[in-house]
Amino acid sequence: MVFPAIACNLDPDLIQTALPLFETEKVAALEWSFDAVFSSEPLPNWFHELIQVYSKGERLIGHGVFFSLFSGKWLPEQSEWLQNLKRYCQIYQFDHITEHFGFMTGADFHKGAPLSIPYNQSTLAIGRDRLLRISQACNCPVGLENLAFSYSLDEVKRHGAFLNELLEPVNGFIILDLHNVFCQLHNFDLDAKDLRALYPLERVREIHISGGSWEFTRIQPEKPVRRDTHDDSVPKAVFDLLKDVLPCCPNLKYVVMEQLGTALHTQAQRDAYRADFYTMERILTQAQPKIPAKNNFVPPVLPPLGNPIEDLALFEQQRILSNILENALDYQGALNQSLLANSDWDIEHWNPAMLETAVAIARKWKNGW
Amino acid sequence: MKIQKTLLKAILAGVSLAATQTACEKAPVEKISNTKCVKPDTLVVPTHENPPALPNCPACGMG
Secondary structure (H helix, E strand, O other): OOEEEEEOOOOHHHHHHHHHHHHOOOOOEEEEOHHHHHHHOOEEHHHHHHHHHHHHOOOEEEEOOOOOOOOOOOOHHHHHHHHHHHHHHHHOOOOEEEEEOOEEOOOOOOOOOEEOOOOOHHHHHHHHHHHHHHHHHHOOOEEEEOOOOOOOHHHHHHHHHHHHHHHHHHOOEEEEEHHHHHHHHHHOOOOHHHHHOOOOHHHEEEEEEEOOEEEOOOOOOOOOEEEOOOOOOOOHHHHHHHHHHHHHOOOOOEEEEEOOHHHOOOHHHHHHHHHHHHHHHHHHHHOOOOOOOOOOOOOOOOOOOOOOOOOHHHHHHHHHHHHHHHHOOOHHHHHHOOOOOOOOOOHHHOOHHHHHHHHHHHHHHOOOO | OOOOHHHHHHHHHHHHHHHOOOOOOOOOHHHOOEEEEEEOOOEEEEEEOOOOOOOOOOOOOOO
16 A cells, blocks of 8 residues: 655645645545654644654654755764654654765854765664664654755766665665656756666655756856755656656655645745646546555664764765855865865766856855754 | 645644744743653653744755
8 A cells, every 4th residue: 555645844834734634535645754853842832743643643754854864974863863763763754764865065064965975894884873863763764855956967877776785784775756867857957768668666665846947157047957846836747756666666655745835935836736736636546556565664673883984084085075065155166175185975977057056045044044 | 655634733823923023932841741752661752732933944055
């Protein structure tokens, strides 16, 4: 059974928009970014009760945003994040917990936006170690979402295989964000079938759909960059991707629609959100799997973990990159002169329009939210 | 998933109230009007009858 779900946070516009869906019992599962409220506790009664309904119904899934999986250095904020996760898992029963691929820019690496990292043995070891720690904290299946943003075509092509390697020791799963896929198809002129073949779709337990926006860059004004901003309705192309990929994901359990409340102010926007949900529900009804899932992604029993794996050289590179993206006037020149030159970051092959977009993303979120 | 009508009404009241507050308001701790026992003998989650102003959460729409 594949459950239609929405991403639901403490966001009055979003919840008001989704209320008719709740009233008519359409929302079969709820995805909650639990770490977005770590700093705004206590929760309103009614929100806690809403979360509890899905928790008790075993249809609550947790989606972390701020862990920063690939920070080269293990930071106090990561220990605190795990402690908070452990605490929340004693209050709410999550069917699984997920996080984002990448590391966060921003001064303390827990604000900002998730951006990519080099795919090498060091980042693989760090990512595996951190996923095991998340798994130990939550004691339920753990997954990672594919990243929307990439610097290069080579990175796009290697992303699925790297996710597979990362998730293997924890028997983890992939959230296949189809809008992120849509971004990459557009930004790197890829064919959907070619990209799909590069993902281990048997590892997909959750799919995201959402909308986004176009970013016009100075360096490539004729072709806007697609960004995963969650501030518009779901494009038809993303629904088409959903229809195409559903039969290829034998272990799929949830399809989640995401949109930010900042884009749900007008009646037209709210109507469009609900129409998108009904479209998603209709597609799922027509494509329910006939064979039960083979992998429930229950993690293995883990031995006690030692000290967190770190790579201080990677951490220094991340600090330099964050600083350049957030502050440098001549960011291309600064990169070329930096420690990242001629390294696994492969900055020599970064797409200039994507670099300009990374600058825009990092500057948008540098002070958190 | 079935949600009780009383809870749906509470949600409506909660989001309506939150919509009248500005995002930078912070509810002081003294406003906590009750504590709710979630799992007896294990944890107590403090909750609000009236919610604080709700942050506009970017969740993962950060790109």
